[in-house]
Amino acid sequence: MRTFLFALMVAVIAPIATVHAVEPNEILKDPALEARARVVGKELRCVVCQNQAIDDSNAELAGDMRVLVRDRIMAGDTNQQVIDYMVDRYGDYVLLDPPFKASTLVLWIGPAAIAGIGLIWVALFYRRRKTQTGETEFVTAGPQATPLSDEERKRLDDILKEDQ
Amino acid sequence: MNRFVYIIPLLVLLVLGGFSIVQLKNVGDGNSVNILPSVLINREVPPFDLEPIKGYERGFGSKDLMGQVTIVNLFGSWCVACQAEHPFLMTIKEQNLVPIYGLDWREKNPDAGPKWLAKYGNPYTLIGDDPKSVAAIAFGVTGAPESFIVDQKGVIRYKQIGPITPEVWDETLWPLIQQLREES
Numbered sequence: 001m002r003t004f005l006f007a008l009m010v011a012v013i014a015p016i017a018t019v020h021a022v023e024p025n026e027i028l029k030d031p032a033l034e035a036r037a038r039v040v041g042k043e044l045r046c047v048v049c050q051n052q053a054i055d056d057s058n059a060e061l062a063g064d065m066r067v068l069v070r071d072r073i074m075a076g077d078t079n080q081q082v083i084d085y086m087v088d089r090y091g092d093y094v095l096l097d098p099p100f101k102a103s104t105l106v107l108w109i110g111p112a113a114i115a116g117i118g119l120i121w122v123a124l125f126y127r128r129r130k131t132q133t134g135e136t137e138f139v140t141a142g143p144q145a146t147p148l149s150d151e152e153r154k155r156l157d158d159i160l161k162e163d164q
Numbered sequence: 165m166n167r168f169v170y171i172i173p174l175l176v177l178l179v180l181g182g183f184s185i186v187q188l189k190n191v192g193d194g195n196s197v198n199i200l201p202s203v204l205i206n207r208e209v210p211p212f213d214l215e216p217i218k219g220y221e222r223g224f225g226s227k228d229l230m231g232q233v234t235i236v237n238l239f240g241s242w243c244v245a246c247q248a249e250h251p252f253l254m255t256i257k258e259q260n261l262v263p264i265y266g267l268d269w270r271e272k273n274p275d276a277g278p279k280w281l282a283k284y285g286n287p288y289t290l291i292g293d294d295p296k297s298v299a300a301i302a303f304g305v306t307g308a309p310e311s312f313i314v315d316q317k318g319v320i321r322y323k324q325i326g327p328i329t330p331e332v333w334d335e336t337l338w339p340l341i342q343q344l345r346e347e348s
Contacts, residue, residue, distance in 0.1 A: 047306045060270060061306070064297035089210070089304035091203040117172065124169050 202323040210302035214292025218274045224290035233344045236312040238267040241280035243308040249327035253287035266291040315344045
């Protein structure tokens with residue numbers, strides 16, 4: 001049953017994962033220009049679906065953006081000019097890979113900083129625990145522990161005998 | 165020091181939780197502008213020139229927006245929120261408050277836009293047909309309805325994401341329009 005479910009899952013998900021949203025009628029005749037359009041299309045975010053490139057999105061607006069990318073490439077724009085055109089209108093948000101600058105600093109540094117704080121915390125925690133264990137050993141088996149006197153040993157034996 | 169170490173995770177959690185609550189509250193209050201700030205504010209309207217929709221004589225282009233304060237409103241007959249906003253746009257027109265220019269966005273059927281306007285009324289001074297999102301992308305639009313307030317010099321001064329409600333109008337749009345008129 002589990003195998004069957006897994007197979008079903010793969011059968012359903014696999015085609016979705018590999019589907020390409022670029023429509024046949026959008027594709028440029030010149031393969032070199034089409035290849036450039038694909039490069040640009042992978043860098044631009046579909047602004048209505050948030051976490052997809054326009055090349056992978058079935059949203060209508062993404063389709064119109066793909067056509068616009070191709071129109072501009074046909075008109076002689078470089079890849080960077082096409083991307084700048086979109087950033088000019090939608091801001092850095094339209095880039096799937098946001099640039100490293102003051103306003104995106106938290107985005108880039110944030111996760112590393114939080115991980116760093118976590119590591120320091122863990123390090124402090126273990127250092128503290130190590131010191132504690134050290135102290136315990138010192139008390140029980142340290143060189144300054146005095147052996148029992150004869151009287152103490154006799155009392156201990158008596159107590160043990162009572163229990164039997 | 166030792167006790168402080170144990171408080172750190174709790175502090176981090178509280179700070180993260182605080183951010184989440186503030187953001188959620190923003191979204192709840194309808195301040196979706198915070199999610200996607202427009203880069204076009206205080207910049208000139210992007211150049212465009214649109215064909216009229218079917219049955220109308222004139223389309224409209226960026227040049228039509230010069231010389232007066234205007235609202236550019238992006239709508240579509242397929243857009244439910246536009247229908248909700250529409251009666252208030254009619255009120256603005258009837259009271260002659262400010263000219264509204266319409267961008268009819270992504271109509272699959274060229275008859276759909278004109279039919280919709282015939283049914284609910286036409287609040288627009290001029291309407292441009294934008295089936296391929298040319299103007300919509302130029303305006304950095306992500307959904308309908310969106311409205312832009314454009315000043316006399318053709319500079320975009322405000323972007324309203326979502327319907328123009330009477331509250332938004334009274335609190336933000338109308339005071340801004342009056343202020344922009346005084347600027348000239």
